[in-house]
Structures are given as structure tokens and as C-alpha cells.
Amino acid sequence: DAGITQSPRHKVTETGTPVTLRCHQTENHRYMYWYRQDPGHGLRLIHYSYGVKDTDKGEVSDGYSVSRSKTEDFLLTLESATSSQTSVYFCAISSNPNANEKLFFGSGTQLSVL
Amino acid sequence: AQKVTQAQTEISVVEKEDVTLDCVYETRDTTYYLFWYKQPPSGELVFLIRRNSFDEQNEISGRYSWNFQKSTSSFNFTITASQVVDSAVYFCALSTPWAGNNRKLIWGLGTSLAVNP
Numbered sequence: 001d002a003g004i005t006q007s008p009r010h011k012v013t014e015t016g017t018p019v020t021l022r023c024h025q026t027e028n029h030r031y032m033y034w035y036r037q038d039p040g041h042g043l044r045l046i047h048y049s050y051g052v053k054d055t056d057k058g059e060v061s062d063g064y065s066v067s068r069s070k071t072e073d074f075l076l077t078l079e080s081a082t083s084s085q086t087s088v089y090f091c092a093i094s095s096n097p098n099a100n101e102k103l104f105f106g107s108g109t110q111l112s113v114l
Numbered sequence: 115a116q117k118v119t120q121a122q123t124e125i126s127v128v129e130k131e132d133v134t135l136d137c138v139y140e141t142r143d144t145t146y147y148l149f150w151y152k153q154p155p156s157g158e159l160v161f162l163i164r165r166n167s168f169d170e171q172n173e174i175s176g177r178y179s180w181n182f183q184k185s186t187s188s189f190n191f192t193i194t195a196s197q198v199v200d201s202a203v204y205f206c207a208l209s210t211p212w213a214g215n216n217r218k219l220i221w222g223l224g225t226s227l228a229v230n231p
Binding site: 045107 | 145146147149151156157158159160161164166205210211219221222223224
């Protein structure tokens with residue numbers, strides 16, 4: 001199994017509060033991704049990183065920011081959580097960005113915004 | 115437009131039955147890749163297989179087999195002699211080359227498979 005740890009696994013927070021989710025990998029992979037999974041929408045890419053301090057937006061990036069200060073850590077921050085951000089968040093990694101490269105996923109973080 | 119359709123939202127079978135999960139894709143690209151991922155109840159998605167657009171050879175891995183047909187834009191997944199441990203949500207995904215550091219992965223909505231004893 002790929003060494004990907006997401007923390008926390010579960011979190012309940014209130015609307016308007018900032019929330020940070022952490023993804024930690026031990027595979028030394030350059031590429032890291034944050035997805036959210038929602039019924040009826042499948043998986044949607046929030047942000048991705050192609051190296052330390054190199055990040056870019058995915059398809060649903062509004063309300064989210066990311067940071068990557070070390071190869072192994074990729075943080076996702078909800079600047080001011082809203083109920084629409086209640087979701088399951090997955091971190092994924094890959095060794096290269098090629099279209100044929102498979103992704104390795106973490107176990108997910110269940111976030112509830114009340 | 116690029117799209118992946120998994121028309122079966124939920125499937126329920128009895129153990130030892132064979133089951134096929136359908137995946138239909140749309141793309142104008144001539145080079146693309148198709149994937150299947152499994153999401154068991156524990157939550158993490160696990161890679162099962164990838165296939166490139168130039169290789170229509172079917173693949174078998176134990177009880178799992180995949181049928182790729184470009185003529186019908188389908189990449190179907192069959193589980194033979196299903197087991198309770200096969201219960202999961204299965205996702206089909208399409209990936210096409212994209213300039214720069216990103217690559218675009220288009221996901222189907224998944225098929226939830228329940229295998230009952």
C-alpha cells in the first residue's frame with residue numbers, strides 16, 4: 001500500500017471557521033492532488049501540486065487554498081467553511097503527471113460543516 | 115466534450131454470480147487512457163487497471179476481466195463468481211494528455227456493487 005496518511009479522518013466544524021486538512025506521503029512522489037467526493041458529482045479535483053511550492057487550481061477551487069512546503073506534505077485549507085463544503089476529501093499522489101499514470105489515494109477525510 | 119457514463123448506479127447480486135459493470139466514454143482525442151478504481155467500504159480508492167486507446171486487447175486478472183471496445187466506446191468490467199469482498203463502489207475514469215504539469219482525469223459517478231451471501 002502506498003504510504004499516504006490523511007488527517008484528521010473525521011471533522012465537524014461550524015460555518016465560517018477555517019479548516020485545514022493534511023495529506024502526508026512517504027513515497028517521495030512529486031505530484032499530489034486534492035479531490036472532493038460528493039453524491040451525484042463523483043470525484044472533482046480541487047487543487048494539485050507538481051512540486052514544492054508549485055500548486056495550481058483544479059475544477060472546483062473556489063473557497064479552498066493549498067500549500068506545499070515539503071515534498072511529503074500537502075495541506076488543504078478551507079478559508080471560511082460553508083455547508084456546501086461538507087464532503088469527503090481525498091488526497092492522491094502520482095510519480096508523474098502523464099495521462100497514463102495511476103493515482104494512489106489516501107483513506108479520505110469526512111468533513112461536516114454545520 | 116469528454117465524459118464517462120456509468121449507467122448502473124447500484125447492482126445487487128448473490129455470491130458466485132457473474133456481474134458486469136458498464137462504462138461508456140466520450141472523447142475526441144485519439145490518445146487516451148481508461149481506468150477502473152475500486153472504493154471498498156473502508157473508503158480509499160484502489161487502482162485496478164488502465165488501458166490505452168491503442169490497445170484493445172481484453173485483459174483478465176483472476177476473477178476480474180475487462181472488455182475494451184473502441185467501436186462502442188465502452189470499457190466494461192466483469193467479475194466472475196463474485197464474492198462478498200467484491201462489494202464496493204467501482205469507478206471508471208478517462209484520462210487524456212494535457213499540456214503542462216496537469217492532466218485531466220474525468221470520472222464516472224460510480225457503480226455500487228453489493229454482493230450478498
